[in-house]
Amino acid sequence: MTGPTDHPGAGVERGATCTMKTEFEFVADTEAATDLLGQRLAAALPPAAVVALSGTLGAGKTRLVQAVATALGVAADVVTSPTFVLCQQYDGTRRIYHLDTYRLKDADEFLELGVEEYFDADALTFIEWAERVEDCLPAERLSITIHIEDDDRRRFVVQSHGSQYHSTIARLAAAE
C-alpha cells in the first residue's frame, strides 16, 4: 500500500519563503513507546490545543490520552474512556479535556456539549472519533490517526492543520 508520505512533497506545505513539514509519523512497538509519544506531545503542544483523534475501536485513542495525561502528572487510572460521560477533565500540570463522540447522535449534540468553550480554553482538548464531528472542529488543530499494525504495534500519523501546529510537528520530529 502506498502511504501519504511515500509521495515526494507529501506532508509538506510550500510557501513563498519557507518549506514547512505538516506531518509526522511515529511507530510504537509497545505501550511504553506510546507513553514516550505522549511525553513528547505533552511537551510539544501549544498552551491551548485541540487534538482530533481517529482510528478504529481499540486503536489506542484513549491510551494515547492516558499517555499525555500521565506525562502531565495525572494518575493513569483517572483516564478512562469518556464514552458514557462524553467529556472528562483532568488537571495535571496542564488542564486536559477528553471528549468522545462515539455515542453522539449528531454534530449538533456535540455543539450542545459546549465544546467551543473547551476549544478556546487554556487547555489540551482531545476528541476521540473526531472524524464524526469534523465540521465542528476548529480549522487550527492537530490530527492524529492511529493504525493498528499488530497486537502491540501502532502507527500514529500526526498532521498539523493551521500554522499554530507546524511547530508541534517540528518539535516532535526534533525529539526523534
Ligand SMILES: Nc1ncnc2c1ncn2[C@@H]1O[C@H](COP(=O)(O)OP(=O)(O)OP(=O)(O)O)[C@@H](O)[C@H]1O
Ligand atoms: N502500542 C500501543 N499503544 C496503545 N495501545 C496499545 C498498544 N499496544 C496495545 N495496546 C492496547 O490497545 C488497546 C487500546 O485501547 P483504547 O481504549 O485506547 O482504544 P480506543 O481507540 O480508545 O478505542 P475506542 O474507539 O473503543 O474508544 C488497549 O487495550 C491497549 O492496552
Ligand SMILES: [Mg+2]
Ligand atoms: Mg477510547
